[in-house]
Amino acid sequence: MDTQITNKNPQMRYKQRKEEKPLMATGLSYNKSKALRDRLYALIFLGPSLLVLIVFVFFPMFRTLYLSFFLTNNLGKPTVFIGFANYISLLSSSAYLHSLQATFIYVIAVSCLTLTLGLLLAQTASQKVRGISFFRTIFSGTMGVSVSVAAIFWLFIFNPSVGMLDQLANLLHLPAINWLTQPGWAMTAVVISTVWMNLGFTFLIFFGAIQSVPSTLYEAAQIEGVSKIYQFFHITLPMISPTLFFVSIITLIESFKSFGLIDLMTAGGPDNATNLLVYRIYQDAFLSGNYGLASTESVILALIIAFFTFIQFKVLEKRVNY
Amino acid sequence: MGIELSNISKSYDNQNWTLKDVSVQIRSGEFFTIVGPSGCGKSTLLRMIAGLISISNGTLKIDGRDVTNLQPQERALTMVFQNYALFPFLDVKANVSFGLKARKMQSAQINERVANALELVGLSELKDRKPRELSGGQRQRVALARAIASDTKVCLMDEPLSNLDAQLRSKMRSEIRELQQKLGITLIYVTHDQVEAMTMADRIMVLHAHTVQQIGTPSEIYQHPANAFVAQFFGTPRMNLLSVHYASKNQRHLKFDSYIDYLLPRDIEDGDYFVGIRPGELEIHTADKANAVIKNIEYLGTQSIIHAVLDNDMEIRITTSKNNTFCLNDHVQIRATNTYFVFDSTGKAIFFNKGDVQNGYTDHKQEPANAL
Numbered sequence: 001m002d003t004q005i006t007n008k009n010p011q012m013r014y015k016q017r018k019e020e021k022p023l024m025a026t027g028l029s030y031n032k033s034k035a036l037r038d039r040l041y042a043l044i045f046l047g048p049s050l051l052v053l054i055v056f057v058f059f060p061m062f063r064t065l066y067l068s069f070f071l072t073n074n075l076g077k078p079t080v081f082i083g084f085a086n087y088i089s090l091l092s093s094s095a096y097l098h099s100l101q102a103t104f105i106y107v108i109a110v111s112c113l114t115l116t117l118g119l120l121l122a123q124t125a126s127q128k129v130r131g132i133s134f135f136r137t138i139f140s141g142t143m144g145v146s147v148s149v150a151a152i153f154w155l156f157i158f159n160p161s162v163g164m165l166d167q168l169a170n171l172l173h174l175p176a177i178n179w180l181t182q183p184g185w186a187m188t189a190v191v192i193s194t195v196w197m198n199l200g201f202t203f204l205i206f207f208g209a210i211q212s213v214p215s216t217l218y219e220a221a222q223i224e225g226v227s228k229i230y231q232f233f234h235i236t237l238p239m240i241s242p243t244l245f246f247v248s249i250i251t252l253i254e255s256f257k258s259f260g261l262i263d264l265m266t267a268g269g270p271d272n273a274t275n276l277l278v279y280r281i282y283q284d285a286f287l288s289g290n291y292g293l294a295s296t297e298s299v300i301l302a303l304i305i306a307f308f309t310f311i312q313f314k315v316l317e318k319r320v321n322y
Numbered sequence: 323m324g325i326e327l328s329n330i331s332k333s334y335d336n337q338n339w340t341l342k343d344v345s346v347q348i349r350s351g352e353f354f355t356i357v358g359p360s361g362c363g364k365s366t367l368l369r370m371i372a373g374l375i376s377i378s379n380g381t382l383k384i385d386g387r388d389v390t391n392l393q394p395q396e397r398a399l400t401m402v403f404q405n406y407a408l409f410p411f412l413d414v415k416a417n418v419s420f421g422l423k424a425r426k427m428q429s430a431q432i433n434e435r436v437a438n439a440l441e442l443v444g445l446s447e448l449k450d451r452k453p454r455e456l457s458g459g460q461r462q463r464v465a466l467a468r469a470i471a472s473d474t475k476v477c478l479m480d481e482p483l484s485n486l487d488a489q490l491r492s493k494m495r496s497e498i499r500e501l502q503q504k505l506g507i508t509l510i511y512v513t514h515d516q517v518e519a520m521t522m523a524d525r526i527m528v529l530h531a532h533t534v535q536q537i538g539t540p541s542e543i544y545q546h547p548a549n550a551f552v553a554q555f556f557g558t559p560r561m562n563l564l565s566v567h568y569a570s571k572n573q574r575h576l577k578f579d580s581y582i583d584y585l586l587p588r589d590i591e592d593g594d595y596f597v598g599i600r601p602g603e604l605e606i607h608t609a610d611k612a613n614a615v616i617k618n619i620e621y622l623g624t625q626s627i628i629h630a631v632l633d634n635d636m637e638i639r640i641t642t643s644k645n646n647t648f649c650l651n652d653h654v655q656i657r658a659t660n661t662y663f664v665f666d667s668t669g670k671a672i673f674f675n676k677g678d679v680q681n682g683y684t685d686h687k688q689e690p691a692n693a694l
Binding site: 219221225235238 | 411420
């Protein structure tokens, strides 16, 4: 991800590298043993990380792709080659399509809320008000909370008998909600907790970006009588657009990959309402031992994420001012 | 639009004053420069006039209207910043029209004003470029165009040229001056560069140590500095300031050696004084009877600056014509001319050449009543 974002123009870099090559090969002053030694150095320096990447990223990646075309035994060994049968059965399964739908709802809700609230908090914390540094610390607090702690914390809040939310509802004479046992509300609860978890990081990144906008831009606008809201939309937003772009991609990918909170709070229930794609992969692979099918699901998820990221790059990059 | 500052002060804790009792009447259409070393509070003063920071004490009137507690946009002025404050994501045209658009002005009117402003600063052809595609001088012109387009009669500039190279700076100096004349705006210009202040301003305010040192035209400030600080701040190389003790037995002579000896027009009290001598107001000769040794020579083309040490160990700077043949460690004779300043031990000017300050100077802090 990072490399994609920092290389503003990957094609340029590729071209440069291509031009360098013939120079190295034909350069008369370039003595062969030195070239060989350079290669060796390159290998020594790159070797360790290459090894780690092969073992933990590339091998599993290709193994997953390979397994997705097979039936497997419960040890994860491929047994029968079945071509695209896994893909066909998945895409025609109503349970899987339901998961897909739930995931989209979840991802869109989480991304939109995280970005909006993060931006709102960052903008609020950028105001010069007495005691604001206290809020800056509080707002970024969730960065230091682990998923398991957060899950337990939210389970308490959502608990129908002792939970804070229902006590509040009680006070206001509203009907009690079984947050984690009613399908629609369970999704809402999971979205709320995820957004809460995301906010610390998002806030911090946005806050940093807003702080780095030169204050004279606002002063110049202020003198010209430009309203605060206009300043936010026409100065702050364009100035932090690279960060906005970065955070939106990170948030989208992260929410597609959500697992911890789901597992601890709802375990995919009730009635599969929060059984998102990643959680389904986990269930199929490690609870049902259906490795081939789980691999297929992984490949599909990877394609979905790649597709959305691609769209984001296409649509948003035009509006980003580096 | 005249601007009247009365006892403007700034303090962040009501104990230490960043600025204390700044009072001046700036005339309509005047090019007024605020100058001083870094940290003297000149930018603070400008920001207070702009309304970007609050005024702790005193009143500010623009065109007779009390604006002390008004928001910046209610003061009907515009400001040009040192770093230009351009929006990097907008092209030149959009940068100039930013404020007008935000105020929902009609687009035909906006286009006309923008075209006019860009024409005035000579940027019409670059109107579709982004700031990063412009040179420093061009960016500064965009900032000027934005100020012009807002069509206010008061413009504030905060060290607008300090990010430019020396050549461009002198070009922009005259451009800004011409624009100000053409548009007839009241311009308050902050700078730390005494050359900028001298060459551009109708009047200069010298700030130092949180207070106003002197207000006057460039020639008043140069020829009749109110104190030793002002005297040394203006003019390159800096004025020589030689400390001397005077006692009545000296019979009105402030004598450093047999060639540098000033006769005062009247007797003064015994005590410590400073004699200020501009480096150009000393003569340097090769002579048998030498009273100084040359320690360093700075060759500048049109002139040379000679650093010499007198026999009584005082260091002194002298400028000479380009046709000099002095060398390092030459023994030379340095002679006084008739132009000198005498400051008392606090730095206040008391004599200028052979006259009292009171006779030679007008009191610049008191403006004539019809100044506005």
